[in-house]
Amino acid sequence: MTDLTERPSAAVDSRAMSNLLVRVGQARDRQAFRALFDHFAPRIRSFLLQRRVPKAQAEDITQDVMLSVWRRAASFDPAKAGASTWIYTIARNQHIDQFRKAKRAEQMDETDPSLQPEPAPAADDLCEMSESAQSVGAALETLSPDQRQVIDMAFTEGLSHSEIADRLDLPLGTVKSRIRLAMGKLKTTLGDLV
Incomplete structure (x- = not known):
């Protein structure tokens, strides 16, 4: 030993x-x-x-x-x-x-176009994007808190429907229903932006 x-x-x-x-x-x-x-x-x-x-x-x-x-x-x-x-x-x-x-x-070609940064957007494009963001923000405010929550989790956090259901302790069908209703309301409110 x-x-x-x-x-x-x-x-x-x-x-x-x-x-x-x-x-x-x-x-x-x-x-x-x-x-x-x-x-x-x-x-x-x-x-x-x-x-x-x-x-x-x-x-x-x-x-x-x-x-x-x-x-x-x-x-x-x-x-x-x-x-x-x-x-x-x-x-x-x-x-x-x-x-x-x-x-x-060492072998990378720095002049390769795919390595070049995207050009800055034009001022009118920035203005249009800002207006679109404001429109989307206003449309989100029209949703119920439950619908806003699942939309935020799905699109901001990138969670799947199953992950949202697990996190909120809800049935998967309820999460899908809330997202579908919220998307329908947003489509009606925003029209071409969605």
């Missing part, structure tokens, strides 16, 4: 790291993640610096790697790989992705 106060062997250390990673994946255990972060972040940074990654970029990649570890820990399978192998694979892949992005950026 190994006394855990002594320096653990590589196998015990590897198992401990795998167990920490499993705890992060299964229970979002912050203390386990902190231990993984404290152990791996300096090593990953050193790993990247040895590959001649600039210091600032190495620090950014290290943060991205550890964020990926937090997000993807549930997909870690200790039967397939050790924690160290799994985490360093993420680091290697992040480094390759950064390298490829930098290469693509």
Whole structure:
């Protein structure tokens, strides 16, 4: 039996790291993640610096790697790989992705029309858009509070009908009905703007 106060062997250390990673994946255990972060972040940074990654970029990649570890820990399978192998694979892949992005950026044609910003709208177009926005705002005020709420959630927040029903604790049919009635009223009020 190994006394855990002594320096653990590589196998015990590897198992401990795998167990920490499993705890992060299964229970979002912050203390386990902190231990993984404290152990791996300096090593990953050193790993990247040895590959001649600039210091600032190495620090950014290290943060991205550890964020990926937090997000993807549930997909870690200790039967397939050790924690160290799994985490360093993420680091290697992040480094390759950064390298490829930098290469693509170097090859980018800055004169490409698709990369040019849209021209500013003409003053009369801005005025027309402002008037349209005011008309829509006034039309929304004519809706009942229930109808206005579902329209706002659907179009401003981009929620689906099911998500709105869940959030408001309403039947899906009620949400659909409110949206349909509200859209009909807005179409009548606004005419060509809808």
